[in-house]
Amino acid sequence: MPLITSTQMFKDAKKGKYAIGAFNVNNMEIIQGIVEAAKEEQSPLILQVSAGARKYASPVYLKKLVEAAVEDSGLDIVLHLDHGEDFEICKACIDDGFTSVMIDGSKYPFEENIALTKKVVEYAHSKGVVVEAELGRLAGIEDAVNVSEKEATFTDPDQAVEFVERTGVDSLAIAIGTSHGAYKFKGEPRLDFERLEKITNLLPNTPLVLHGASTVLPEFVKACNEYGGEIPGAQGVPEDMIRQAAKLGVCKVNIDTDLRLAMTAAVRKFLVENPSVFDPRKYLGPAREAIKGMVQHKIKNVLGSSNKLK
Numbered sequence: 634m635p636l637i638t639s640t641q642m643f644k645d646a647k648k649g650k651y652a653i654g655a656f657n658v659n660n661m662e663i664i665q666g667i668v669e670a671a672k673e674e675q676s677p678l679i680l681q682v683s684a685g686a687r688k689y690a691s692p693v694y695l696k697k698l699v700e701a702a703v704e705d706s707g708l709d710i711v712l713h714l715d716h717g718e719d720f721e722i723c724k725a726c727i728d729d730g731f732t733s734v735m736i737d738g739s740k741y742p743f744e745e746n747i748a749l750t751k752k753v754v755e756y757a758h759s760k761g762v763v764v765e766a767e768l769g770r771l772a773g774i775e776d777a778v779n780v781s782e783k784e785a786t787f788t789d790p791d792q793a794v795e796f797v798e799r800t801g802v803d804s805l806a807i808a809i810g811t812s813h814g815a816y817k818f819k820g821e822p823r824l825d826f827e828r829l830e831k832i833t834n835l836l837p838n839t840p841l842v843l844h845g846a847s848t849v850l851p852e853f854v855k856a857c858n859e860y861g862g863e864i865p866g867a868q869g870v871p872e873d874m875i876r877q878a879a880k881l882g883v884c885k886v887n888i889d890t891d892l893r894l895a896m897t898a899a900v901r902k903f904l905v906e907n908p909s910v911f912d913p914r915k916y917l918g919p920a921r922e923a924i925k926g927m928v929q930h931k932i933k934n935v936l937g938s939s940n941k942l943k
């Protein structure tokens with residue numbers, strides 16, 4: 634079973650009006666938890682690696698861990714670079730065997746974003762790798778860059794059409810009100826579904842990607858706060874909104890914060906309840922289980938990708 638591209642996966646998802654989870658991975662326990670969940674649910678799966686993850690774990694460790702997951706699980710998995718910030722990192726990942734890369738030129742003016750994305754698309758396609766790009770800008774924290782609410786901009790539907798036509802990109806990340814991190818809304822959660830619908834109607838064959846799509850599960854926030862953490866007021870995208878986004882053309886849903894919260898809640902709880910234990914396996918085991926349970930819930934009850942493996 635190999636690493637695969639997302640091309641067929643996205644076609645099926647778009648047609649079936651469900652979404653594929655793209656989960657950020659940083660170490661072995663995170664990978665194992667996610668992959669076990671996807672296997673039990675017989676769900677297609679995207680594992681994504683950020684520049685920060687490559688720096689933390691080293692590129693070779695992460696690549697080999699994902700290869701181990703493919704071998705051990707027998708699943709076909711997409712290995713994707715998340716938020717590639719320049720041509721060089723995209724090229725490095727493509728040369729390294731990634732099957733999908735994101736070039737995130739969203740901080741640049743429109744024409745520069747197009748030129749950069751086009752350059753990555755040309756190289757990636759010559760190697761059989763698919764490309765995600767971003768138009769519009771999400772608020773929140775991303776690789777140590779904090780985009781303020783003021784700097785954030787929603788995706789312009791007409792620009793999206795021009796962007797996809799001129800770059801030849803395979804999928805497009807859009808900004809409709811989600812943001813990275815655990816503090817997504819101050820008041821009532823609100824996403825611009827009208828905008829999403831418009832983009833989908835104008836680009837019926839382009840898989841859309843929703844970044845900043847963690848739901849920030851209250852049970853994990855509560856456990857973190859109960860066991861010594863301090864994350865008051867954390868709030869994510871309600872599950873119903875993710876379901877609706879999938880119905881309206883979103884094929885890829887990016888999830889990192891929920892993994893972090895699940896893992897941290899489990900570790901905090903274990904260490905508080907077992908103060909004399911110092912064997913990392915004893916607290917990383919429950920952390921892996923928490924990730925598995927959370928991912929399984931998402932696949933089954935939110936993304937709708939259970940039993941969609943071909």
Ligand SMILES: O=C(CO)COP(=O)(O)O
Nearest residue numbers: 814844845846847889890
């Ligand atoms: O978009 C993401 C990764 O690219 C993750 O978003 P969250 O912070 O909502 O998990």
Ligand SMILES: O=C[C@H](O)COP(=O)(O)O
Nearest residue numbers: 683685686775776813889
């Ligand atoms: O979008 C950002 C992801 O959550 C990755 O975060 P990171 O850059 O801290 O690894």
Ligand SMILES: [Zn+2]
Nearest residue numbers: 737739767771
């Ligand atoms: Zn971005």
Ligand SMILES: [Zn+2]
Nearest residue numbers: 813844845887
């Ligand atoms: Zn993102």
